[in-house]
Amino acid sequence: MLYEQELKTFVEGTTNFFEVAAQQPASIGSPYLMEGTPSVHEYTGVINISGKREGVVYFTAPKAMLTVLLMKMQENDFSHETMRDLVGEVANTISGNARRDFGRDFVISVPSVLSGEKPAIPQKPGQRSFIIPINWRSHSAKLVVSLS
Amino acid sequence: MSVAGLERRRQLVTAGLGTALTLVMGLVLIVGFRLATHMRAEVTALQAASTLQTYPEEISHQLNTLRDRLEVRAYSGKALADLQETVKHFDQELKALDATRDVDSPQLGRALLLWHEYGPVLDPVVTFSGQPYLDTDSGGSNLSREGREHYAQVKRAQLFAADNAHALQAQLSSLASTLQQSASQAATRLRGLLAAGVLAALVLAAAAGYFQFTRARHERAARDAQEQTRDILKTVREGFFLLDANYRIGSVWSEALARMFGRSDFAGLSFEELLKNLVTPATLATATKYIKLLWGDRAHENLMKSINPLGQLEITMDNGHGSKETRYLQFDFHRVMGPEGIKHVLCSVGDITSSVLLARELQDQQENANQQLDMMLGMLHVDPLQLVSFLDTAETGLKLVNAILKEPARSDAEFRKKLTGLFRELHSIKGEASALNLKSIASRVHALEDMVSECKKRPELTGSDFLPLVLKLDELLAHLRSVREMAARLTDMKDSPVTAPAAVPAVPAAPAARTPAAAEAPRPRAVEDMTPTLQAMADRLAADHAKRFRLSMHGLADVPGPYNATIKDCLIQMLRNSAVHGVESPQVRRDSAKDEAGAVRVEFRRTADGYELLFEDDGAGIAVESLKAAAVKKQLISEEEASLLDTRSTMALIFRPGFSTQDDVSMDAGRGVGMDVVARSVYALGGKIGVSTHPGKYTRFKIVLPAVDSASSAVA
Numbered sequence: 001m002l003y004e005q006e007l008k009t010f011v012e013g014t015t016n017f018f019e020v021a022a023q024q025p026a027s028i029g030s031p032y033l034m035e036g037t038p039s040v041h042e043y044t045g046v047i048n049i050s051g052k053r054e055g056v057v058y059f060t061a062p063k064a065m066l067t068v069l070l071m072k073m074q075e076n077d078f079s080h081e082t083m084r085d086l087v088g089e090v091a092n093t094i095s096g097n098a099r100r101d102f103g104r105d106f107v108i109s110v111p112s113v114l115s116g117e118k119p120a121i122p123q124k125p126g127q128r129s130f131i132i133p134i135n136w137r138s139h140s141a142k143l144v145v146s147l148s
Numbered sequence: 149m150s151v152a153g154l155e156r157r158r159q160l161v162t163a164g165l166g167t168a169l170t171l172v173m174g175l176v177l178i179v180g181f182r183l184a185t186h187m188r189a190e191v192t193a194l195q196a197a198s199t200l201q202t203y204p205e206e207i208s209h210q211l212n213t214l215r216d217r218l219e220v221r222a223y224s225g226k227a228l229a230d231l232q233e234t235v236k237h238f239d240q241e242l243k244a245l246d247a248t249r250d251v252d253s254p255q256l257g258r259a260l261l262l263w264h265e266y267g268p269v270l271d272p273v274v275t276f277s278g279q280p281y282l283d284t285d286s287g288g289s290n291l292s293r294e295g296r297e298h299y300a301q302v303k304r305a306q307l308f309a310a311d312n313a314h315a316l317q318a319q320l321s322s323l324a325s326t327l328q329q330s331a332s333q334a335a336t337r338l339r340g341l342l343a344a345g346v347l348a349a350l351v352l353a354a355a356a357g358y359f360q361f362t363r364a365r366h367e368r369a370a371r372d373a374q375e376q377t378r379d380i381l382k383t384v385r386e387g388f389f390l391l392d393a394n395y396r397i398g399s400v401w402s403e404a405l406a407r408m409f410g411r412s413d414f415a416g417l418s419f420e421e422l423l424k425n426l427v428t429p430a431t432l433a434t435a436t437k438y439i440k441l442l443w444g445d446r447a448h449e450n451l452m453k454s455i456n457p458l459g460q461l462e463i464t465m466d467n468g469h470g471s472k473e474t475r476y477l478q479f480d481f482h483r484v485m486g487p488e489g490i491k492h493v494l495c496s497v498g499d500i501t502s503s504v505l506l507a508r509e510l511q512d513q514q515e516n517a518n519q520q521l522d523m524m525l526g527m528l529h530v531d532p533l534q535l536v537s538f539l540d541t542a543e544t545g546l547k548l549v550n551a552i553l554k555e556p557a558r559s560d561a562e563f564r565k566k567l568t569g570l571f572r573e574l575h576s577i578k579g580e581a582s583a584l585n586l587k588s589i590a591s592r593v594h595a596l597e598d599m600v601s602e603c604k605k606r607p608e609l610t611g612s613d614f615l616p617l618v619l620k621l622d623e624l625l626a627h628l629r630s631v632r633e634m635a636a637r638l639t640d641m642k643d644s645p646v647t648a649p650a651a652v653p654a655v656p657a658a659p660a661a662r663t664p665a666a667a668e669a670p671r672p673r674a675v676e677d678m679t680p681t682l683q684a685m686a687d688r689l690a691a692d693h694a695k696r697f698r699l700s701m702h703g704l705a706d707v708p709g710p711y712n713a714t715i716k717d718c719l720i721q722m723l724r725n726s727a728v729h730g731v732e733s734p735q736v737r738r739d740s741a742k743d744e745a746g747a748v749r750v751e752f753r754r755t756a757d758g759y760e761l762l763f764e765d766d767g768a769g770i771a772v773e774s775l776k777a778a779a780v781k782k783q784l785i786s787e788e789e790a791s792l793l794d795t796r797s798t799m800a801l802i803f804r805p806g807f808s809t810q811d812d813v814s815m816d817a818g819r820g821v822g823m824d825v826v827a828r829s830v831y832a833l834g835g836k837i838g839v840s841t842h843p844g845k846y847t848r849f850k851i852v853l854p855a856v857d858s859a860s861s862a863v864a
Contacts (some may be wrong), residue, residue, distance in 0.1 A: 003619075004615060004616050007615055007619065008612075008615065011612070011615070014575060026613035027558070027610060027611065028610065028612055029556060029557055029558060029611045030553050030554070030555065030556065030562075030566065030611055030614055031553065031611060031614050031615055031617075031618040031620060032550050032553040032554040032564065033550050033553075033621060033622055033625070076501055077431075085224040094217065103473070114299060128622060130619075130622070131554075132611070132615075133556065133611070135558055135611075140556070
């Protein structure tokens with residue numbers, strides 16, 4: 001069973017990114033559970049976790065949200081690569097937070113970025129995931145925590 | 149002997165040796181100086197005596213020369229001057245020798261006496277200053293009158309000197325010899341003294357050398373010991389330090405301490421300061437008092453150990469990555485005794501985090517194992533068909549809960565709206581779990597309900613408040629899965645030919661042998677006999693609330709399939725209401741001239757246009773005023789509104805969400821959800837519900853349901 005603090009660490013890692021990068025905090029929506037692979041948005045930053053917990057944590061966001069985020073960050077380049085870099089950066093922040101809070105108990109991979117709406121996310125069959133909607137301005141992204 | 153004692157002794161010996169060496173060398177030098185001074189005086193005197201012993205012969209010789217010069221009328225001035233000079237030197241030197249304190253010999257006395265006798269005969273000679281000759285042309289040079297007297301005096305002196313010079317010389321020679329002997333003896337003594345001094349110095353130097361050697365050896369041993377102590381303190385995994393009488397940490401501590409507390413400024417740090425920011429003020433105050441007690445002579449160490457408030461101290465500190473972590477430390481205290489009582493308190497600190505976590509994990513596992521065992525034992529008495537049906541219902545209910553959570557929400561109102569729906573779904577699941585006596589599920593759902601209640605109390609809701617709910621929901625789903633797997637295993641055991649049929653209660657056989665995988669899949673709900681479930685629930689409620697029931701059920705076998713779940717849910721809720729609010733305790737019933745066991749009657753029957761369910765207990769009934777008071781207290785209506793309510797409207801309060809006459813929440817009542825769920829379920833089927841009561845006599849619920857076909861269209 002996942003602990004509340006573990007879940008909060010991932011959530012805070014995500015919301016902190018918005019607060020720092022866009023100077024505008026993100027809020028979290030109503031969290032829920034999902035069996036199987038949840039649907040994802042165009043850009044997804046994934047970190048693999050092993051050790052005390054096994055599985056994946058990923059942040060998936062729609063292109064529209066990332067575009068506005070880049071604008072808030074005074075970026076003029078809205079290319080595919082920049083979008084990929086941005087979700088990678090969010091995943092990196094989540095990973096940093098997790099490293100800080102969990103220490104050696106968790107082995108956290110370097111973030112990888114997937115794009116497209118049907119990316120191959122390595123997920124255990126039958127594994128329930130926690131879906132935490134991340135609301136920022138009028139947009140909504142998802143933080144998916146799928147750990148056993 | 150202690151190290152400090154040895155060191156003190158070594159210092160004393162060093163000081164003693166140094167003092168002895170100084171004294172001996174001082175003595176040798178003083179005595180040597182005196183001896184050398186004496187010897188020098190004697191040598192001087194010896195030199196003087198040696199010189200003086202030539203003078204008498206010289207004087208005698210010069211007198212002869214003077215006489216001869218006078219006799220031949222030669223010039224005598226030079227001879228006289230020589231004599232005067234010699235006499236003067238002899239006299240001065242002899243007197244100087246006499247004046248020397250160190251020379252005190254009879255020879256000198258006798259020489260002085262003799263010289264004194266020289267005086268009358270020599271003085272006229274040496275003091276002569278006249279003209280000894282008279283020169284005439286005729287006679288040449290002749291002695292003058294003064295000359296003749298002078299000549300006579302010289303001759304007399306010459307004769308005296310001839311007689312006494314030898315004696316005077318002998319005395320002086322003897323004196324020189326005596327002085328030589330004395331000087332020689334003094335030299336011998338000085339040599340001896342110097343030799344003794346050198347020997348003493350050598351002995352002392354040897355002793356000092358030996359002492360220095362042993363000291364160096366001890367220091368080396370002490371250094372080795374210190375190094376070993378350092379190695380131990382560096383390697384040991386426990387934190388060690390000493391506390392002094394002012395409760396301050398000493399200058400030596402083990403390195404583990406720095407790792408445990410994330411600081412290294414321990415020397416002189418007070419024990420209070422060490423714990424100040426790590427523990428609560430109350431714990432700090434207790435720990436400080438305890439440390440003070442340790443210094444008391446009368447406190448028994450074993451007793452003190454048993455009341456140690458720091459046996460398992462939970463502290464929160466930086467984990468080195470900029471975040472906080474919780475650790476568990478165990479402090480142990482031992483008094484270090486000295487000759488004058490307690491010298492220090494040795495404090496050892498162990499990091500027992502892993503042991504505590506392991507113990508907790510084991511305890512959790514044990515509890516889980518016990519719960520599983522309880523659950524399994526409970527499941528043995530449940531009809532497998534009912535159990536599977538319940539699991540299906542519960543899983544469906546929890547999926548509905550998840551669906552409610554999944555509804556997008558951003559505002560407080562949107563989040564708050566979810567809570568009511570969550571309550572209803574959870575309450576139904578809990579009711580059925582309680583009815584089947586599946587405590588592990590009922591308690592988990594109850595905990596989830598508690599969380600929903602907590603959310604309700606918050607002034608503003610956000611998604612973060614729902615994180616614990618979703619985690620609990622996940623745990624509950626996982627638990628349902630394990631219950632389902634266990635149920636499948638039990639069914640397999642029951643179906644197995646090697647299982648003795650008498651070992652399990654007589655329950656209807658499962659429709660078919662199931663595999664765990666098959667058991668996991670939701671299946672269509674079958675018509676079930678709910679009578680045993682309700683009876684078991686009545687028994688459980690009676691035991692939990694210290695009441696007695698006599699439950700009679702009629703016609704439940706005729707409940708049509710589509711109504712089965714609703715009827716069961718309604719009966720479960722109404723049975724709980726009766727147990728908590730309706731049926732009185734045996735004592736109260738006796739006092740009211742009623743039978744100790746409350747009569748609860750359930751009747752289901754077909755009517756002309758549908759079905760009717762009656763639920764009646766002969767309990768305390770419902771007092772209209774208490775309903776109003778409870779509604780006002782729960783802030784469902786104002787006092788003014790309450791005063792305007794008629795009996796019918798007051799009774800309708802029972803079905804309002806959040807209404808309960810009970811202040812405390814328990815497994816069976818208090819949330820104000822149950823009757824709301826009943827009413828909604830009935831309305832959903834196109835039915836009606838009514839309640840009639842007589843305080844002190846009975847409460848009766850009547851549910852009217854349409855024929856099954858009409859119900860299907862109502863639901864649709």
